[in-house]
Amino acid sequence: MKQRFLHLLHLISYRHIAYLQGLFFFLGGLWPLISMETFLAVTGPKADLWLVETVSLLLVAIGSALLIAGYRRIASPEVFTLAIGSAASLAAIEIIYVARGRISPVYLLDTVAELFLIALWIRDLIHRHINEASHEQ
Numbered sequence: 483m484k485q486r487f488l489h490l491l492h493l494i495s496y497r498h499i500a501y502l503q504g505l506f507f508f509l510g511g512l513w514p515l516i517s518m519e520t521f522l523a524v525t526g527p528k529a530d531l532w533l534v535e536t537v538s539l540l541l542v543a544i545g546s547a548l549l550i551a552g553y554r555r556i557a558s559p560e561v562f563t564l565a566i567g568s569a570a571s572l573a574a575i576e577i578i579y580v581a582r583g584r585i586s587p588v589y590l591l592d593t594v595a596e597l598f599l600i601a602l603w604i605r606d607l608i609h610r611h612i613n614e615a616s617h618e619q
Contacts, residue, residue, distance in 0.1 A: 511541030
């Protein structure tokens with residue numbers, strides 16, 4: 483089972499990771515914009531709805547950029563930075579504010595997904611580095 487999972491991870495390309503994170507962010511950002519009521523029912527009440535809407539629009543924008551990068555097969559340092567940086571930023575905020583009791587522990591489900599995405603990006607970067615080094619020899 484473990485080997486099969488590792489084999490599947492090896493088959494995931496840069497393009498798949500960009501699509502996966504792009505879709506995750508895009509749909510996650512759309513949710514409160516489409517139905518703030520259901521979003522609040524799951525995540526808990528918020529003092530500043532404008533802030534929820536701001537983060538939502540930023541997630542839609544980042545998700546869109548990653549979907550385009552995946553479609554166009556753009557594997558630039560800027561795309562890696564946007565993908566890893568945005569996932570790490572969200573994960574850090576979620577961990578800190580769940581620990582402080584300011585946001586619902588349900589946000590930790592997002593954190594798990596974000597950490598998984600970061601691991602996939604890092605695996606892809608390492609794989610690219612190894613491939614580039616082997617082609618230079």
